[in-house]
Amino acid sequence: MPSKSQESVKHVSVYSHIAPLYDYMMRHVNYVQWYRYIDSLLNAYAPNPRSLLELACGTGKMLEKFAGQVPVLMGLDRSFEMLQGARQRLSGKCDHLLLWNGDMRQFAIQIEVQVVLCLYDSINYCMSEDELTATLDSVHVCLQDGGIFIFDICTRRTCKNYFRSLHEVDTFAGTEFVRRGRYDDKNDWQINEFWLNQQETGSQYFERHVQKIYSLRAVKKSITRSQKWDILGVYNNFTRRPGSERSFRVHFVLQKRTG
Ligand SMILES: C[S@@+](CC[C@H](N)C(=O)[O-])C[C@H]1O[C@@H](n2cnc3c(N)ncnc32)[C@H](O)[C@@H]1O
Known part of the structure; x- marks a missing residue:
C-alpha cells in the first residue's frame, strides 16, 4: 500500500497507468498456447481469414501472433496507453495494420471483416447485459455474412x-x-x-x-435474443469440450447469420 x-x-482511468507494466504483470499468460488454440478454432470455422479485428487488443500480444498470417489486421482498444504498446509491438510487422482508440460497445468501421476476436476477459468489461448486447450488435455490423466472432469469458x-x-x-x-x-x-x-x-x-x-462476471446462461441469452447469431461452440478452457460453470474460462464461437 x-x-x-x-x-x-x-485516481486515473483504467489501463492508463498500468499500461507500461501490463506485459510484465501478465508474464504468466501463455499467449503462444492461446494463439494456437484460437488458430485451431479459425482453422475449423474460418480458415485463412484475410481480415481480423481484435477488440480490446491491449498491447497487441495476440495480434502480433497473426502478423504475417492474416493480411489485414485491426485492433481497437479504449485505452490510448495500451494501444501505444500495441503500436510499438506491431510496428513494421504487418502488411496492413489499423489500430484505433475506441469503445467496443459502440464502434463502426468502413470495411467488413471476416473474424473478430475479444480475448482475455475483455468482454467482462461490459457491465450489463445491455452493454453485452451493444457489443454483439457492433460486432455484427462490422462482420461479413458468415463471419466469426470468438470471445472468452472469465467464470465465477x-x-x-x-x-x-x-x-x-x-x-x-x-x-x-x-x-x-x-x-x-x-x-x-x-x-x-x-x-x-x-x-x-x-x-x-x-x-x-x-x-x-456473467453466468453462461446470461451470455447465451444475450446472444440468442437478437436471432442474429449461430453459436458454433461454447468451449471449456482451451479445449473443444463443452464449457460449463465449472470451467475456468469459456470460449464462445459465434457465426453471423447470413441474409
Ligand atoms: C485484460 S486486458 C486484455 C488485453 C488483450 N486482449 C490481451 O489479451 O492481452 C483488457 C483490455 O480491454 C480494454 N477494454 C476494456 N473495456 C473496453 C471497451 N469498452 N472497449 C474497448 N476496449 C476495452 C482495456 O483497455 C484493456 O486493454
Whole structure:
C-alpha cells in the first residue's frame, strides 16, 4: 500500500497507468498456447481469414501472433496507453495494420471483416447485459455474412478460486505496484485495484477495474435474443469440450447469420 496520504494518490482511468507494466504483470499468460488454440478454432470455422479485428487488443500480444498470417489486421482498444504498446509491438510487422482508440460497445468501421476476436476477459468489461448486447450488435455490423466472432469469458469459479483475495506487491521499471483483487458476490463483480508508486517522482496513481462476471446462461441469452447469431461452440478452457460453470474460462464461437 502506498505510504503517502490518500489525497496525494491520483485516481486515473483504467489501463492508463498500468499500461507500461501490463506485459510484465501478465508474464504468466501463455499467449503462444492461446494463439494456437484460437488458430485451431479459425482453422475449423474460418480458415485463412484475410481480415481480423481484435477488440480490446491491449498491447497487441495476440495480434502480433497473426502478423504475417492474416493480411489485414485491426485492433481497437479504449485505452490510448495500451494501444501505444500495441503500436510499438506491431510496428513494421504487418502488411496492413489499423489500430484505433475506441469503445467496443459502440464502434463502426468502413470495411467488413471476416473474424473478430475479444480475448482475455475483455468482454467482462461490459457491465450489463445491455452493454453485452451493444457489443454483439457492433460486432455484427462490422462482420461479413458468415463471419466469426470468438470471445472468452472469465467464470465465477475462476474469480472465486483465484482472485477473491489476490494481493500482490512488486516493482517493475521504477514503479512499485500493489494489486488487490476481490469478488463482490452481491453484484457479481470482479474488482481489481492497483496502486502505483513511481519511485523517481514519488507520483502515486490508483486504478480501479470492475468486471461483470456473467453466468453462461446470461451470455447465451444475450446472444440468442437478437436471432442474429449461430453459436458454433461454447468451449471449456482451451479445449473443444463443452464449457460449463465449472470451467475456468469459456470460449464462445459465434457465426453471423447470413441474409
Ligand atoms: C485484460 S486486458 C486484455 C488485453 C488483450 N486482449 C490481451 O489479451 O492481452 C483488457 C483490455 O480491454 C480494454 N477494454 C476494456 N473495456 C473496453 C471497451 N469498452 N472497449 C474497448 N476496449 C476495452 C482495456 O483497455 C484493456 O486493454
